Amino acid sequence: METSYETIIIGGGVVGSSIAYHLSERYKEGLLVIDKKFPMSGTSGSTQAWVWVHSKTPAWYAEFSMYSAELYPYLAKKIGDVEYKRTGGLSPFFREQEREKAKRLAEEYGKIGIQIDVLSREEVLAKEPFFNPRVAGATFSLLDGNVNPFRLIDMYMRTAKKNGVHYSTYNRVTDIRRRNDMFIVVSEKGTYASKRLILAAGPWSRELGKLIGINIPINQVRGQILVTEPLKPFLRYTISGLRQANNGEVLIGYSMEQAGFDRSTTLDVIQETANLAIHYVPALKKAKIVRAFSGIRAMPEDGLPILGKVPGIDNLYVAATHSGVTLSPLIGTLLAELLLDGETSLPIERYSLSRFA
Amino acid sequence: MLDQATIICRCEEISYEEVAEVIRYGARTFDDVKRLTRCGMGPCQAKICMSLVAQVIHAETGRALPEIPLPRMRMPLSPIKLETLATNRTSFSAVKSVLDEVEPEEGMR
Numbered sequence A: 001m002e003t004s005y006e007t008i009i010i011g012g013g014v015v016g017s018s019i020a021y022h023l024s025e026r027y028k029e030g031l032l033v034i035d036k037k038f039p040m041s042g043t044s045g046s047t048q049a050w051v052w053v054h055s056k057t058p059a060w061y062a063e064f065s066m067y068s069a070e071l072y073p074y075l076a077k078k079i080g081d082v083e084y085k086r087t088g089g090l091s092p093f094f095r096e097q098e099r100e101k102a103k104r105l106a107e108e109y110g111k112i113g114i115q116i117d118v119l120s121r122e123e124v125l126a127k128e129p130f131f132n133p134r135v136a137g138a139t140f141s142l143l144d145g146n147v148n149p150f151r152l153i154d155m156y157m158r159t160a161k162k163n164g165v166h167y168s169t170y171n172r173v174t175d176i177r178r179r180n181d182m183f184i185v186v187s188e189k190g191t192y193a194s195k196r197l198i199l200a201a202g203p204w205s206r207e208l209g210k211l212i213g214i215n216i217p218i219n220q221v222r223g224q225i226l227v228t229e230p231l232k233p234f235l236r237y238t239i240s241g242l243r244q245a246n247n248g249e250v251l252i253g254y255s256m257e258q259a260g261f262d263r264s265t266t267l268d269v270i271q272e273t274a275n276l277a278i279h280y281v282p283a284l285k286k287a288k289i290v291r292a293f294s295g296i297r298a299m300p301e302d303g304l305p306i307l308g309k310v311p312g313i314d315n316l317y318v319a320a321t322h323s324g325v326t327l328s329p330l331i332g333t334l335l336a337e338l339l340l341d342g343e344t345s346l347p348i349e350r351y352s353l354s355r356f357a
Numbered sequence B: 001m002l003d004q005a006t007i008i009c010r011c012e013e014i015s016y017e018e019v020a021e022v023i024r025y026g027a028r029t030f031d032d033v034k035r036l037t038r039c040g041m042g043p044c045q046a047k048i049c050m051s052l053v054a055q056v057i058h059a060e061t062g063r064a065l066p067e068i069p070l071p072r073m074r075m076p077l078s079p080i081k082l083e084t085l086a087t088n089r090t091s092f093s094a095v096k097s098v099l100d101e102v103e104p105e106e107g108m109r
């Protein structure tokens, strides 16, 4: 005998847990989240966690990200303090030639209502006095910020559980079958039946998709991060490359490598990351590094989110994306709408899996 | 003996009670406890609390000590200055800047 649920979500990271929480706001029973380890053990526990809007391209994707950033302050009211801070985001450039590119970006974004300022050297230094005085300028947007990803997932999970959602952790899904109109989810700890199934397995999406015969074209891209000892607050903005967390630690890194699921940290990238930090903020040279970590990004083949109904299989949904922290409140909101109302308040057709067909 | 108020992680000041709470909530390994409480994320990088957390997991779940996975140890093993790691190069291969990735002319309407 298997236990039956209305909806099963596979994957309890920032994407799966957001969907679980948002669904549980509107219906209280019959929801199960399954995770092969514990939520936060995947990508969502090893991220910079910027809520980043400006400099996303194309512009309609930046607009999508903007709506998600706009949901963050309300989210904190509903699930509790997740240490979301709208600091403003600064993306520096060091060669004057790049100013043209930055201006074009600002112009395009102005048309969709995202204000980006292109700053001079003096303006950058006025905003961020410890920045390298050799900087040429920066793009700046007030919308960007960051969040504590551990608190975010923890609060999603606690609130979802309070609303009746079941979590089954340390329970790997090993097979998915169809029986009549039901999904039969086979896992290490048991077999479950559900009417609806949502695949939210981050970097493991391709493997999970194979269990039910669909292709979810998600690749793995490793990122390595350095963390300093807590320093007195001295960086005000989320800088593309580093940010200072509430407890004073500075998180540094913006690296991308093809390394499959290998989560090692490597000296060459760590050295480059140290170079980047000192290049941006020279005063960091004397700061002590307490640890390095690495995470595996879930990277769709074309870089854009994969969201919504899976074409050809009724009641099967997918949510897999890079920038899942930025997009999490919006993805949860939209998938809850799609499941419960059959339509979404913002169009998501562009993000359909069908574009890869 | 450890009681509820015993500090398990000195760097982040996490008590027995806080560690036990997240284990009751589903955490099963040191790394789960770390992400939920920050226990082990401070300057000592789990050197002091590693075995204490294992004892709490054992006490709360009955799991045998040898079966409790060790935390993932991370470079550097003791704190070092950023400048010690740096090589002074300013060209980057794996590390990019965000603006490097922006191609405003492409795909924008």
Ligand SMILES: Cc1cc2nc3c(=O)[nH]c(=O)nc-3n(C[C@H](O)[C@H](O)[C@H](O)COP(=O)(O)OP(=O)(O)OC[C@H]3O[C@@H](n4cnc5c(N)ncnc54)[C@H](O)[C@@H]3O)c2cc1C
Residues within 6 Å of the ligand: A010, A011, A012, A013, A014, A015, A016, A017, A034, A035, A036, A037, A038, A039, A040, A041, A042, A043, A044, A045, A046, A047, A048, A049, A050, A051, A052, A171, A172, A173, A174, A200, A201, A202, A203, A204, A208, A222, A223, A224, A225, A294, A295, A296, A297, A298, A319, A320, A321, A322, A323, A324, A325, A326, A327
């Ligand atoms: C270094 C780095 C920096 C980043 N910086 C940012 C940033 O600044 N801003 C931003 O928005 N994003 C950032 N990201 C990306 C962001 O972290 C991810 O997009 C997001 O965490 C993805 O969440 P997820 O829930 O889809 O995946 P995950 O957190 O990986 O969750 C997937 C879950 O599925 C479970 N699972 C997989 N297969 C199975 C199975 N067979 N059975 C059961 N469970 C299974 C896993 O255990 C896992 O918990 C960064 C990523 C990295 C690596």
